[in-house]
Amino acid sequence: MSTHPHLLRRAITASDRVLYEIQSAIVEGSIPAGSKISEPELARRFDVSRAPLREALARLERCHLIERTPNAGARVVTLSPEGLIALYQLREELEGLACRLAAEQMPEHEVQELAALLDQHLSSQRVREGESYYQEAGDLDFHYRVILGSKNPYLINMLCDELYYLVRMYRVQMGMNGPRVSRAFDEHKAILTAIANRDGELADLLMRRHISASRRNIEQQLQAEKD
Amino acid sequence: MSTHPHLLRRAITASDRVLYEIQSAIVEGSIPAGSKISEPELARRFDVSRAPLREALARLERCHLIERTPNAGARVVTLSPEGLIALYQLREELEGLACRLAAEQMPEHEVQELAALLDQHLSSQRVREGESYYQEAGDLDFHYRVILGSKNPYLINMLCDELYYLVRMYRVQMGMNGPRVSRAFDEHKAILTAIANRDGELADLLMRRHISASRRNIEQQLQAEKD
DNA sequence: AAGGCGTAATATGTCGACAATCTTGGTGTT
DNA sequence: AACACCAAGATTGTCGACATATTACGCCTT
Numbered sequence: 001m002s003t004h005p006h007l008l009r010r011a012i013t014a015s016d017r018v019l020y021e022i023q024s025a026i027v028e029g030s031i032p033a034g035s036k037i038s039e040p041e042l043a044r045r046f047d048v049s050r051a052p053l054r055e056a057l058a059r060l061e062r063c064h065l066i067e068r069t070p071n072a073g074a075r076v077v078t079l080s081p082e083g084l085i086a087l088y089q090l091r092e093e094l095e096g097l098a099c100r101l102a103a104e105q106m107p108e109h110e111v112q113e114l115a116a117l118l119d120q121h122l123s124s125q126r127v128r129e130g131e132s133y134y135q136e137a138g139d140l141d142f143h144y145r146v147i148l149g150s151k152n153p154y155l156i157n158m159l160c161d162e163l164y165y166l167v168r169m170y171r172v173q174m175g176m177n178g179p180r181v182s183r184a185f186d187e188h189k190a191i192l193t194a195i196a197n198r199d200g201e202l203a204d205l206l207m208r209r210h211i212s213a214s215r216r217n218i219e220q221q222l223q224a225e226k227d
Numbered sequence: 228m229s230t231h232p233h234l235l236r237r238a239i240t241a242s243d244r245v246l247y248e249i250q251s252a253i254v255e256g257s258i259p260a261g262s263k264i265s266e267p268e269l270a271r272r273f274d275v276s277r278a279p280l281r282e283a284l285a286r287l288e289r290c291h292l293i294e295r296t297p298n299a300g301a302r303v304v305t306l307s308p309e310g311l312i313a314l315y316q317l318r319e320e321l322e323g324l325a326c327r328l329a330a331e332q333m334p335e336h337e338v339q340e341l342a343a344l345l346d347q348h349l350s351s352q353r354v355r356e357g358e359s360y361y362q363e364a365g366d367l368d369f370h371y372r373v374i375l376g377s378k379n380p381y382l383i384n385m386l387c388d389e390l391y392y393l394v395r396m397y398r399v400q401m402g403m404n405g406p407r408v409s410r411a412f413d414e415h416k417a418i419l420t421a422i423a424n425r426d427g428e429l430a431d432l433l434m435r436r437h438i439s440a441s442r443r444n445i446e447q448q449l450q451a452e453k454d
Numbered sequence: 455a456a457g458g459c460g461t462a463a464t465a466t467g468t469c470g471a472c473a474a475t476c477t478t479g480g481t482g483t484t
Numbered sequence: 485a486a487c488a489c490c491a492a493g494a495t496t497g498t499c500g501a502c503a504t505a506t507t508a509c510g511c512c513t514t
Contacts, residue, residue: 011297011475013497039466049499050466051278058285064381070238071466071505086379093324097316152313154291158385238505240467266496276469277496298475298496 015052019059022046026065026076027169037066037074063165077166081222084170088215091167092208094159095143099191099207102149103200111196114145118188140164142188146195146207174221184214242279246286249273253292253303254396264293264301290392304393308449311397315442318394319435321386322370326418326434329376330427338423341372345415367395369415373422373434401448411441 022042025031043053057074060066068074077083106114121142147159187210194203249269252258264284270277284301287293295301304310333341348369374386414437421430 011497013297015497016297038464040464051498051500054282054466055285055497058282062289064384070240070243073465073506083380086381089324089328089379090381090385093320097320101316152316153310154313154317154390157291158317158389162385162389163381238467242467265494267494278468281496282467300476300495 013052014048015055018042018046018048018053019056022056022060023063023065023165026060027165027172029173031076033076033169033173034078035076037076039073063162065165065169077169079170079173081219084215084218084222087163087166087170088211088218091159091163092211092215094155094163095147095211096204096208098147098150098152098155098159099195100200100204101152101155102146103195103198103203105151106149106195110145110149111192114142114149114192114195117142117145118185118192121185121188139184139188140168146191149195170218174218184210187213240279241275242282245269245273245275245280246283249283249287250290250292250392253287254392254399256400258303260303260396260400261305262303264303266300290389292392292396304396306397306400308446311442311445311449314390314393314397315438315445318386318390319438319442321382321390322374322438323431323435325374325377325379325382325386326422327427327431328379328382329373330422330425330430332378333376333422337372337376338419341369341376341419341422344369344372345412345419348412348415366411366415367391373418376422397445401445411437414440 022031026033031037037057039050039053039057043050046053057066057068061068061074064077066074066076144160144164147156150156187206191203191206191210194200194206249258253260258264266277266280266284270280273280284293284295288295288301291304293301293303371387371391374383377383414433418430418433418437421427421433
């Protein structure tokens, strides 16, 4: 599977493969947040030379999963409440825009596919009540499609390539769960309705609220962790 | 000079230098838009090995100045009206947010420095009436400071590192000039006032309008070019 | 014992060469 | 003449090794 689901990449290079593996490892915490990255070690571990590894590191920096300083090496990013807030401030704005554009630009058949996706979520959600991961994946899927619907390549690149891995990292490592999943589903449905009605302004507003609610949810989680 | 004015980079590596040179060459058109990038040629031309060159290319892709396809090489981006609109849609949203955050977050002394910068622009503008480049540099400087004032690292990274070189490329290659400079100055002043009054909502609105006006200006330029 | 200094060890940046892939030009077929 | 196919050339991806910068450790000084 490609790391850029919206792009058809012709070739899968070694650097792509190692990027995908390290990316997953960081997001899921098997390479711990804040830890130092050693190029020789990772090169041995994933059985590649340092050349494709460094290419992968450059892309990891691009999506904010690691931070590099010249001649000094790279560290996995450390998660923090401030970072989360800064990230979600951006998401709110960007996805609001994406949602508005999607309401204006999305071709009819994509709107119908989005509706079908939500129906599918509904049934699978009923089956797996409380199992959070699936809903999370579904949530991301919904957001992905809306973003792609905006037809703005820069916006798509920023959200899907540069920000979403970090969003997933916060979600996974903070352990998203609980009663928010069903409410999130309702919010998705309302957003879809606005898009289907070509009401960009409302779609924008609803998406902002949806993300804002999601942020508050994680903040609570993060607060609860302190106690 | 560093390519990331807001970051103090400890070391200037060869890849940094060649990045800066190619970046300038692309923005100013001495490497033409749409042309193919040849790694061996550029390596000879800038007297480096392909390793730091490829690192530089990766960063050029990051700021949307080139487009790479695996095993097929890289091309300089081609400018288009659609691309311009997509870019400015994003700028409007992101800089609006930056401006609102700056109104809330900017420390008092930075606000005063920003005011001093505008005074400086006023005098230099009177002297060099009609000379557009300086005003453009000044315009970028103003926007840079507002963005930095937002204190949101992701936002700063996106605007200053990933979007602004492309914005400059459009401006330079479309040949910005004319009567808009003085109006832009007034708009800057109004934005500053809103920031100084800590009126984030107004600052946001004014910045959006400012950028929207700038976009229309370039679009006109682009339209005029057709005739 | 604490702190600065110099050296060794390690990591990163860069290089030149090889392997795999794509592109180009030519050839042959229909 | 147009198209498909094949081979040669060139380009990109990858590798291992060297140069340079940083880090870690032990030693000396106070």
